[in-house]
Structure formats: structure tokens, C-alpha cells
Amino acid sequence: MLINLKRLVKNILLIVIILLIIFIVYLNCVSFFVSDSIDFDGLSLKHHNLNVTGLGRLIVPNIVHLIQFDNPFISFITFLCIKAAIKFQSPDVLIIHTNEKQLNGKYWDRLKENEQIQVEKMVKPTEIFNLPLAHVYHSSDVARLIVLMKYGGIYIDSDLLILKDLNSFRRFECSIGWPENEFIGNQLIIAHKDSRFIKKWFQSYKYYNGSSWYFNAGQLPTQSILNSNPEYVHRETKSFGVAPEILYLYSSVNNKSDWIDKFHTIHLLERHRSYLIPSDSIRYFNEFNIKSYNKTFGSMARDILFDSPRLIT
Structure with a gap:
């Protein structure tokens, strides 16, 4: 009977540990989606800038x-x-x-x-x-x-x-x-x-x-x-790339150090490119034609997909 009691206690402890692990994992998952509430009007009184x-x-x-x-x-x-x-x-x-x-x-x-x-x-x-x-x-x-x-x-x-x-x-x-x-x-x-x-x-x-x-x-x-x-x-004012950078992207060649220095992000204007740059040789980009697209956007795309901005022939 003592052996059975010890086995029962052991099983209960194991269940508690498993439930605790599940709860911790749940809290970590929730933390992805929930940030602390902040009264920014009140906070701005202390932090003017x-x-x-x-x-x-x-x-x-x-x-x-x-x-x-x-x-x-x-x-x-x-x-x-x-x-x-x-x-x-x-x-x-x-x-x-x-x-x-x-x-x-x-x-x-x-x-x-x-x-x-x-x-x-x-x-x-x-x-x-x-x-x-x-x-x-x-x-x-x-x-x-x-x-x-x-x-x-x-x-x-x-x-x-x-x-x-x-x-x-x-x-x-x-x-x-x-x-x-x-x-x-x-x-x-x-x-x-x-x-x-x-x-x-x-x-x-x-x-x-x-x-x-x-x-x-x-x-x-x-x-x-x-x-x-x-x-x-x-x-x-500049680094988010929300102003039209159509010529920078599709009509010029700029190296990585230039775009990394200027931008954190850049808007590609995909729905507007066909009429803003009608002379562009490529209408629809894909993972194949981007390899040889010798413009700034091509370099950016290759850096993302192939870990290098260089042309791929």
C-alpha cells in the first residue's frame, strides 16, 4: 500500500509539472500578442520628448x-x-x-x-x-x-x-x-x-x-x-521610403551600402510601376528574372533571396 501511495504522489507531481510547463508556454505565446497598457497622455507629462x-x-x-x-x-x-x-x-x-x-x-x-x-x-x-x-x-x-x-x-x-x-x-x-x-x-x-x-x-x-x-x-x-x-x-521623413522612389528602384543602379544608409524600408509601388516606368523590360517579377534584373530593386531582391545583391547569370 505504501508503494502504491508513493507511485500516486509521483504521478501527481508529474502531472503538476506538465501543467506548469504548459502554462509557461501559454504565457510566452500570449506575450507575443499582448503588450502592456500605457497611458501615453500621462506618460508624456514625464517624458516631454x-x-x-x-x-x-x-x-x-x-x-x-x-x-x-x-x-x-x-x-x-x-x-x-x-x-x-x-x-x-x-x-x-x-x-x-x-x-x-x-x-x-x-x-x-x-x-x-x-x-x-x-x-x-x-x-x-x-x-x-x-x-x-x-x-x-x-x-x-x-x-x-x-x-x-x-x-x-x-x-x-x-x-x-x-x-x-x-x-x-x-x-x-x-x-x-x-x-x-x-x-x-x-x-x-x-x-x-x-x-x-x-x-x-x-x-x-x-x-x-x-x-x-x-x-x-x-x-x-x-x-x-x-x-x-x-x-x-x-x-x-526619409528612411521609411514611403515617398515615391520609383526612379531609385527601377531606373538606376545603387549599391547596398547606399540603400542601407538611406532606408529602413521602401515602398515598391508594385501596382503603379507599369505606368510610372512603362519602359521597364519586366512586367511581372519572379524568382528567375530577378536574378538578372540590373536595377536597384533587383539588387535588393537578390540580397533577400540569395544573400547577395550581385547579378546571377
Whole structure:
């Protein structure tokens, strides 16, 4: 009977240890998605230059977000941007938010086994404050704000290329590309879930204008929020690459030291390239023709895919 009692105690201890391990793993997983709540109005009273100098610790979770609505196929450009995010940012998790049942295509087949990548089902916003959204791209504009208010993290467009890690910006409440004398770019947003600007930006959709392509995504938040309260964000005028760099990417050859010095990220303008650079010899990029594409973008892509910017013949 004593032997049976000892065996029972041993089994109970083993179960307790297993449950404790499971609980620790669960807490670690939750920490990927949940950042501490922060009262930035109160914090800014103590740290007057909060979004200039940043805090002494990382406050934005290392989560990269992409949004893809009404299209189950991962393109080569999106594949490349995901590969760059994994390679250079090394996120705890990269979440693709989509309303599709499943993602497809040969490029998705190359990504889906990566444990850092998760797919999260998201209902595509079709209205905002009872106002119907006019286009899927406006749905994406709204969705990125919803995602950042829920999780915080690093939002990237599906044609936004990360060229080096963004961890230095995770010390700020919110970081955004805001070129001189221009509106903000929403292709890259790095924000804590309690960011004051993100909340006010979302509320500004009460004045949604579906007839204007970039009114709510760039013009209105710049004019009505940031021009009077620039302290809500950390402003990057150049290094986020949100201003059109079409000639730099597709009409010139710049070496790696140049683009690494100038940019943390760069917007590839994939949907606009055909009419902005009509003379470009390649209409659709892939893993084969990129090897010999002798322009800056070709060098960037080869550095991501083949660990060297050099031409491959």
C-alpha cells in the first residue's frame, strides 16, 4: 500500500509539472500578442520628448502584420516582402490577416511551413461609422488601424520591403513615414496598441470620403491631427521610403551600402510601376528574372533571396 501511495504522489507531481510547463508556454505565446497598457497622455507629462527620444525599453511588440482581402494568392512581391520581414526583422510572429478561407499559390507553398507565419481570419470592413467603404483598399486602410489597436506591432503593406531591422522604433509610441511638406504614408506603421494617434486616426473616419483615394489614409490625419499634435508620433521623413522612389528602384543602379544608409524600408509601388516606368523590360517579377534584373530593386531582391545583391547569370 505504501508503494502504491508513493507511485500516486509521483504521478501527481508529474502531472503538476506538465501543467506548469504548459502554462509557461501559454504565457510566452500570449506575450507575443499582448503588450502592456500605457497611458501615453500621462506618460508624456514625464517624458516631454516621448516620441523624439523614445523610452529606454521596447514597448511595441515584435509582431509584423499584413492584410490581404479578396485574393487568396500570394504574389512574388508579397512573398519577397514576407521573406524580408522574416530575415531582417525576425518577428516573434508574422500575421497575415485575410478574409479568404485559405491562401494559395506556389509562393504560399514556400511560406506556409514557417512557424513564424500565422494566418488569422478577419472580416473585411465594409463600412465605418455607418458609412459604406468604397473600395477594398479603403477596407485595408481601416483594417490596419483595427489590428494595431488590438495587438500593436509593425504593419507593412504587401509591397513594403524591410531592408534592416526596425527595433529602434519599437521604443516609440508610434512611428510613421511623414516626408517634408507631404502627407503621412500608411504603408508602414509601427505602433503600441494604445497609441493616441492611431485611436484618433480611426475616429477621423467619421468624416470618411469614399470619392478621394487618400483623403482618410493620409490627408485628413495629417491635417486634422498631426499638424497640430506632431508629438503623437515619431516622424521619419526619409528612411521609411514611403515617398515615391520609383526612379531609385527601377531606373538606376545603387549599391547596398547606399540603400542601407538611406532606408529602413521602401515602398515598391508594385501596382503603379507599369505606368510610372512603362519602359521597364519586366512586367511581372519572379524568382528567375530577378536574378538578372540590373536595377536597384533587383539588387535588393537578390540580397533577400540569395544573400547577395550581385547579378546571377
